[in-house]
Amino acid sequence: MHVQRNGIAVECLQGDIARQKDMEAVVNAANAELMMGGGVAGALHRAAGPELAEAGAPMAPIQPGEAVTTEAFNLPNDYVIHCLGPVYGRDRPEEELLRACYRNALKRAEEHRIQSIAFPSISTGAFGYPVEAAASAAVKEVYEQSRHLKSVQAIRFVLFSQEDLKRYETAWQHLV
Template sequence: MIYERGKSSISLKIADITTLECDCIVNAANKTLLGGGGVDGAIHRAAGPGLLQECYYLHGCNTGEAKITKGYQLKAKWVIHTVGPIYSGREEDSFMLQNCYWNSLNLAKEYSIHSLAFPAISTGAYGYPLREANYISLSSILKWLQENQDYEMHVILVCFNERFYEEYQKSFQKIVLE
């Protein structure tokens, strides 16, 4: 556990997001929501064909927005799909990435979800620099928890390797010391 405040917490975990036991996992999706590579492909494969079928009827998702589906064959009951920005170095990228986290957390609250696992959105094929993306994700989550103190939310930041884990730890220490 790296952060606890009132009813809520943020923790880091090196894991395969598709195997986590929590209410909901977040999918770093593409705009079609119909599967792809990386986390998106892994979630679609693990959830089974029902996820693809439900996503088809959502008619895609814009960058920074979030949509929800059932978890199907996953341990998580729900999947929130959010589309991160393709990194260009513009200020708009940061805003869109913040929206991914903020809108996912708002949607989770709307569905009475109390444990939510995030991958490092946009840091794979979309090219967002890891350190910058981690700082944005942690800042966004901490701000959301501060503004929703009455709501119990346990956020798991899922790292697929030790390097991502160490970068999240550094980012968290930087934010706490500000």
């Protein structure tokens, strides 16, 4: 799926967040300590090398909804923007905290004059956020923020499974 929203190219695709060679920044669905974990955090840390955890350590811990930026080291990108999503059923209000992840990641991108950014589906793995609700929150926030972006020209959602991809595509269709 490829759409234009407020002059920003937005796409959804199934793929590996650690292999987005044409994106200036990738977003890490991080843990509070900004260390290697499972899922997205594990994939990005393995690909980036141990320097990624070393770079994040002085900024940790972060709170749900927060975003911080490091360089990308051995990843094919310039930056990693680390976001701590909410644990579903524990961190409240879940939707506001999840939306804050996307909002704050885009703020960090603007601060660094990043032109292209790839997001995973934040909080939908080990943090238990239902994918359909997460997709709805993510696309609403990205759409709202797209009105204010000056540097960011391309936003990509990189989804792990075909089912997740369909849920994100459906969420975009509901915005129209």
